Amino acid sequence: MIDPPVLERVLSEALRSGGDFAEVFAEDRSSASALLDDGRIEELSSGRERGAGIRVVVGETTGFAHTADLSENGLLRAAEAASAVARSAPAGTTAVAAQALAGSGVPTTRGDGEGPRPGSKAESLELLQRADDAARSTGGAVSQVQAGCGTSTRRVLIANSEGLLAGDEQARTRFSVSCVAVGDAGLQTGFESAARTMGFELFDEISVEDLARLAAERALAKLEARPAPSGELPVVLAGGSGGILFHEACGHGLEADHIVKDASVYTGKIGQQVASPLVTLVDDGTVGSEWGTFAVDDEGRPAQRNVLIEDGILTDYLWDYLRARKEGRRSSGNGRRQTYQHLPMVRMTNTFLLPGTDDAEEIVAQTPHGVYVAKLGGGQVNTTTGDFVFGTTEAYLIEGGKITEPLRDANLIGNGPEILQRIDAVATDFAMTPGTCGKDGQSVPVGCGQATMRLTGVTIGGTAG
Amino acid sequence: MSAGTEELAAMAERVAGWANTGEDVEVYVARGTETEVRAYDGEVESLTSATSAGIGIRVVVDHRLGFAWAGSLDESVLQETLDEARDNARFATADEHVRLAVPDGVEAVPVDLWDAGLAGVPTARKVELALALEAQARDADPRIRQVSSADYGDASVEVALVSTTGIRSLGAKTSGYLSVGVIAGEGEGSQTGGGYSVGRGFDGLDPSRATDEAVSRAVRLLGATKGPSGRSTVVFDRRMATTLLSIVSSALSGEAVAKGRSFFAGRIGEEVGGPGLSLVDDPTDPRAYGAAAYDAEGLACRRNVLIDGGILRGFLYDTVSGSRSGNASTGSAVRGGFSGTPGPGCRALTLAPGSEGWDEEGVLAAVGDGLFVQSMTGVHSGVNPVSGDFSVGAEGLVIRDGRLAEPVREITIASTLQRMLHSLVAVGSDIEWLPGIAAGQTLAIGDMQVSGT
Numbered sequence: 074m075i076d077p078p079v080l081e082r083v084l085s086e087a088l089r090s091g092g093d094f095a096e097v098f099a100e101d102r103s104s105a106s107a108l109l110d111d112g113r114i115e116e117l118s119s120g121r122e123r124g125a126g127i128r129v130v131v132g133e134t135t136g137f138a139h140t141a142d143l144s145e146n147g148l149l150r151a152a153e154a155a156s157a158v159a160r161s162a163p164a165g166t167t168a169v170a171a172q173a174l175a176g177s178g179v180p181t182t183r184g185d186g187e188g189p190r191p192g193s194k195a196e197s198l199e200l201l202q203r204a205d206d207a208a209r210s211t212g213g214a215v216s217q218v219q220a221g222c223g224t225s226t227r228r229v230l231i232a233n234s235e236g237l238l239a240g241d242e243q244a245r246t247r248f249s250v251s252c253v254a255v256g257d258a259g260l261q262t263g264f265e266s267a268a269r270t271m272g273f274e275l276f277d278e279i280s281v282e283d284l285a286r287l288a289a290e291r292a293l294a295k296l297e298a299r300p301a302p303s304g305e306l307p308v309v310l311a312g313g314s315g316g317i318l319f320h321e322a323c324g325h326g327l328e329a330d331h332i333v334k335d336a337s338v339y340t341g342k343i344g345q346q347v348a349s350p351l352v353t354l355v356d357d358g359t360v361g362s363e364w365g366t367f368a369v370d371d372e373g374r375p376a377q378r379n380v381l382i383e384d385g386i387l388t389d390y391l392w393d394y395l396r397a398r399k400e401g402r403r404s405s406g407n408g409r410r411q412t413y414q415h416l417p418m419v420r421m422t423n424t425f426l427l428p429g430t431d432d433a434e435e436i437v438a439q440t441p442h443g444v445y446v447a448k449l450g451g452g453q454v455n456t457t458t459g460d461f462v463f464g465t466t467e468a469y470l471i472e473g474g475k476i477t478e479p480l481r482d483a484n485l486i487g488n489g490p491e492i493l494q495r496i497d498a499v500a501t502d503f504a505m506t507p508g509t510c511g512k513d514g515q516s517v518p519v520g521c522g523q524a525t526m527r528l529t530g531v532t533i534g535g536t537a538g
Numbered sequence: 539m540s541a542g543t544e545e546l547a548a549m550a551e552r553v554a555g556w557a558n559t560g561e562d563v564e565v566y567v568a569r570g571t572e573t574e575v576r577a578y579d580g581e582v583e584s585l586t587s588a589t590s591a592g593i594g595i596r597v598v599v600d601h602r603l604g605f606a607w608a609g610s611l612d613e614s615v616l617q618e619t620l621d622e623a624r625d626n627a628r629f630a631t632a633d634e635h636v637r638l639a640v641p642d643g644v645e646a647v648p649v650d651l652w653d654a655g656l657a658g659v660p661t662a663r664k665v666e667l668a669l670a671l672e673a674q675a676r677d678a679d680p681r682i683r684q685v686s687s688a689d690y691g692d693a694s695v696e697v698a699l700v701s702t703t704g705i706r707s708l709g710a711k712t713s714g715y716l717s718v719g720v721i722a723g724e725g726e727g728s729q730t731g732g733g734y735s736v737g738r739g740f741d742g743l744d745p746s747r748a749t750d751e752a753v754s755r756a757v758r759l760l761g762a763t764k765g766p767s768g769r770s771t772v773v774f775d776r777r778m779a780t781t782l783l784s785i786v787s788s789a790l791s792g793e794a795v796a797k798g799r800s801f802f803a804g805r806i807g808e809e810v811g812g813p814g815l816s817l818v819d820d821p822t823d824p825r826a827y828g829a830a831a832y833d834a835e836g837l838a839c840r841r842n843v844l845i846d847g848g849i850l851r852g853f854l855y856d857t858v859s860g861s862r863s864g865n866a867s868t869g870s871a872v873r874g875g876f877s878g879t880p881g882p883g884c885r886a887l888t889l890a891p892g893s894e895g896w897d898e899e900g901v902l903a904a905v906g907d908g909l910f911v912q913s914m915t916g917v918h919s920g921v922n923p924v925s926g927d928f929s930v931g932a933e934g935l936v937i938r939d940g941r942l943a944e945p946v947r948e949i950t951i952a953s954t955l956q957r958m959l960h961s962l963v964a965v966g967s968d969i970e971w972l973p974g975i976a977a978g979q980t981l982a983i984g985d986m987q988v989s990g991t
Contacts, residue, residue: 087908110797111796111797112633113630113633114604114629114630114631115603115630115631115633116603116604116606116626116879117605117626117627117629117630118605118606118626118879119605119606119607119608119622119623119626120606120607120608120609121607121608121609121610121615121618121619122592122608122609122610122876122877123609123610124609124610129771132581133578133579133581133582133583134581134582134583134584135583135584135585136539136584136585137584137586137587137588138586138587138588139588140588140589141590141591141609141612154587157585157587158582158585187645194625194626195870198629203926215966216798217798217799218796232756249818253798253799253924255798259801259925259926260798260799260801260924260926261924261925262924262925264920295925301952303752303767303928303950303987303988303989304767304951304989305991333682334578334684334686335683335721336684336686336721338728349924391852392745412587414590416586419636419848449919450920451916451917451918451919452916452919453915453918453919453931453985454915455730455915457686457721457728457729457730458728458729458947460915460931460933460947460948461915461931462916462919462920462931462950463916463919464916464918464919464920464929480923481925481927481951482918482920482925482927482929483920483927483929483952484916484920484929484930484950484952485950486915486931486948486950486989487948488948488960521956528660531952532764532948532949532950532989532990533989534920534929534930534931534950534951534952534987534989535929535952535987536655536929536952536953536954536987537987
């Protein structure tokens with residue numbers, strides 16, 4: 074995208090008025106999506122965006138500017154704008170040499186030698202039609218189907234004043250289906266999606282018909298659903314039901330930006346027992362082609378596997394460049410940004426609980442009364458208090474150790490540090506699910522994973538008193 | 539409005555002029571600048587200055603729609619984007635309702651949303667204001683132990699929309715805000731609160747207002763415990779009311795209704811709430827945060843009555859959803875910038891107040907006993923605007939004898955949107971326009987299920 078000599082001149086310009094660190098992040102992203110709704114191919118959309126974000130760090134202060142103009146002049150102007158914060162700092166001349174990190178080059182995130190397979194528009198349409206047919210044939214009560222197929226390719230290039238030069242090409246493909254079913258008690262909805270860091274080879278691995286049927290069945294099941302209970306009950310989360318529990322209950326609280334501002338319940342707790350001994354929590358940006366996978370993060374650091382909680386003991390936080398530098402350590406490869414127009418922040422990648430040794434069916438059988446959550450929706454956390462919620466989109470009552478009646482959607486609420494202590498069984502049936510994580514106005518793709526597990530008590534926010 | 543807007547319009551006209559015979563083209567061009575200053579611990583944590591521009595093009599050929607966008611206004615990009623939109627149109631299903639807007643004769647009400655003074659404010663003054671905000675929040679109360687964020691931000695956006703069907707609309711808007719987040723208390727007894735001051739520009743932003751709000755919201759939650767379960771009347775503060783109305787609004791979208799994705803579908807003329815429920819969307823009110831002269835298809839924005847005295851009177855339509863249900867557009871198209879296509883949506887919802895001079899205190903006194911909610915979580919995961927199921931996490935204070943009493947946290951409140959509309963027991967006249975598509979006004983809703991201990 075940009076030649077190394079140009080990068081060197083831009084970085085030098087960025088530090089001309091002084092500063093400790095400068096970085097150029099360039100991005101070229103193209104995306105395409107197709108939407109089927111109400112039985113029609115309603116819209117095909119294509120987008121293209123490219124530009125660079127330049128940051129200059131002076132002491133505790135970061136200056137940031139971005140531009141869609143990738144010419145040398147455009148970049149120099151952005152560098153000058155970003156360096157405005159350094160004007161009052163003591164001037165120093167910094168010579169900058171960008172040199173490739175050993176062996177980094179520009180890897181593609183797909184490491185098997187074959188690049189991602191681009192899909193054609195016609196192929197997208199065929200997949201959407203197949204999903205529509207499958208969803209509608211699941212049951213006569215399915216009244217509406219919306220299906221979307223989207224792909225994006227994102228090339229990034231990062232160079233900084235410490236001599237780092239790195240790049241990555243990330244292809245992502247996502248397919249989703251949402252259904253409405255109509256019954257005597259009104260409308261209900263069901264949703265399912267598949268998303269991986271790859272091209273259209275996604276569709277060699279998943280069946281859009283299965284996905285559509287799952288979404289339709291979810292909506293149909295809820296037509297008969299009774300209101301969710303209200304109050305505290307044991308909860309069994311199905312393997313791969315979302316994993317969002319850990320993302321919200323502790324993942325965000327382990328992000329170093331919250332830690333250094335003392336805005337997390339996990340501040341100062343390294344080495345302490347923060348969860349049940351059954352909990353080993355990992356954040357790993359290198360896992361296969363999961364939704365939160367990449368080769369290098371948006372600060373040019375290779376993705377890596379980070380063990381955050383081991384057998385219930387808090388072992389580490391998640392780090393980006395800036396926060397790690399303050400602590401005199403290396404970034405953990407968790408510096409991410411939505412686009413070149415955003416500053417990087419500490420973000421999760423694929424966050425998951427390692428599987429345990431219990432049998433999933435046995436866990437249900439040994440729960441006399443509770444709620445079984447087959448699928449979770451989104452969630453939200455206040456890292457300072459640790460209070461978090463997560464919503465169910467497919468849940469059932471457990472009565473006498475058996476899964477019985479379907480329940481209407483509800484949020485569950487808990488406190489992170491308390492809930493993590495209440496995990497008393499973890500099964501072997503591990504699975505990952507894709508999601509979108511929002512923080513401070515920026516969205517990034519993430520993965521979540523867990524096996525079937527039981528929480529001894531969670532507050533369920535239903536309407537049945 | 540600046541001269542730059544006319545320049546954008548000229549560019550949009552030029553691109554629309556490239557339309558082939560038999561094809562309709564709509565060109566949306568936008569350009570913006572923004573500044574953001576974040577202060578932390580007496581210093582500038584980050585200073586962002588940015589400009590951005592982009593184009594979104596819709597092409598309709600034989601009732602087939604294609605769309606493409608680009609985050610650039612480079613000459614080379616313009617033709618490429620048009621070509622791509624044209625190619626996308628080939629793949630869409632032909633649909634007699636798919637068409638671009640045509641002028642409908644409704645005159646736009648001019649609203650002035652441009653603060654010409656903003657462009658002349660030096661960055662140094664913005665930095666000073668952010669630092670002052672942070673310092674003020676830190677010193678506001680001995681129980682504040684951390685200011686987790688203190689931001690100044692401003693933006694100016696200019697847009698031009700031109701189509702081969704006769705649409706030509708220009709818009710320009712500036713905005714400024716202060717936002718502060720504080721942490722009160724110690725260790726696990728910590729509580730958080732946020733506060734804002736918003737305006738059309740730099741002048742008038744008030745750090746004291748933002749700080750007072752953030753501090754009082756955090757401090758009054760100190761010592762909060764998990765409240766008891768039971769049925770209760772819930773009072774939503776103005777900020778939460780904005781969120782609630784925004785959720786209800788998605789069920790009033792003519793598109794959701796036409797596609798059977800709204801619990802309001804087929805209920806025009808029916809009773810959807812008590813006689814005290816009247817809901818209007820009026821973007822021509824210049825005080826509204828979402829005020830606009832033109833909608834996202836270039837038609838004049840107008841006042842639309844949605845619910846009147848509890849009776850459902852209408853939905854909001856853009857051109858396509860209107861045609862699909864046999865109605866004209868209500869001038870209610872919205873879009874998320876140049877990378878999105880238009881769809882119907884609200885901009886400025888308000889509920890008719892129950893009585894004049896009813897502020898938060900008045901509503902609390904009228905309710906007597908219940909739960910006051912100042913923050914909700916899980917709104918996106920726990921509220922389903924199709925089925926109407928409603929379940930969210932909440933923090934707030936118990937209402938006893940018409941006054942705020944002890945704080946509660948880690949509870950949920952649940953009902954259905956349908957039932958909530960029927961159970962509206964008080965609507966405040968304390969209208970405050972907060973960022974978003976609905977007014978902030980204190981609301982009380984009866985008979986909600988609270989889950990706690």
